[in-house]
Amino acid sequence: MRSFDFAPLLRSSIGYENLNRLVDAATRGEGSAYPPYNIEKVGEDAYRISMAVAGFGEDDLDVTVHENVLIVSGRVSEREEEETREFLHRGIGTRAFERRFELADTIQVTDAGYENGLLNIDLVREIPEEKRPRKIAIGGQPKIEAVKNEDREAA
Template identity: 40%
Template sequence: MNRSVLFDSPFLLGFEHTRSLIERAAKAAAESYPPYNVEDRGDGGIRITLAVAGFSPDQLEVTVEDRQLTVVGRRNDNAARPEDAYLHRGIAARGFIRSFVLADGMVVEEASLAHGLLHIDLARPEPEKRVLRVPIRTGA
């Protein structure tokens, strides 16, 4: 894997995790199927919509692991019947894996499938404000 010159500076120590996030985001950006939209829903909410025409809910999987949202679509190769004779086949029938890197605190609220579109709603809840009282020791 190519190492970023930016993070190889001796003045940036301990940023391996940030480099890993940037590499994961670059890899995810190189994917082109299926097409998707990202909408700002206000109040920290985001909706990702993927065009997954022809996929049923049992052929789709949405997971979050280590701040990476992954959507997998698996097609059954036996879905096409032998008697089907296409004159034109423009609807993609291949499986896919699409990944998105999530910021700290982002949570997936729900995923829904309607009219060939998979909607994934994300939120960033307000972090609870915590005050830590630090005891003061005396020199005695």
């Protein structure tokens, strides 16, 4: 197993505590390549994940976002007609799956659609106003207002 020393990078970076975990996950790789997917940039701050899920219906798929992780899962529904069918070759996989995507804090999932055997998930980068670049005035004393005890109790 490879180990990376991020100390030189972290000396001048703040808030990248998860970097080591993300690199470990990336170097480990995923065990399965099923189902195949594409990630494309469709605009300046817009992305789309297209996942080939032939054989699954909309009700068989689940798209969830939890703590900056996009989780796409598919479950095989019980189909009575398939039990009576005899396949000579079965190349369309319909096994259950779960695929996870790490999302940056500024990435939001905006939509998901299913068309022609592809699950399309649209994402957009939304940078909050407090995270946008802003000019900081250089002045004398820092202006920090003390919170009064009465204000704390009211909140």
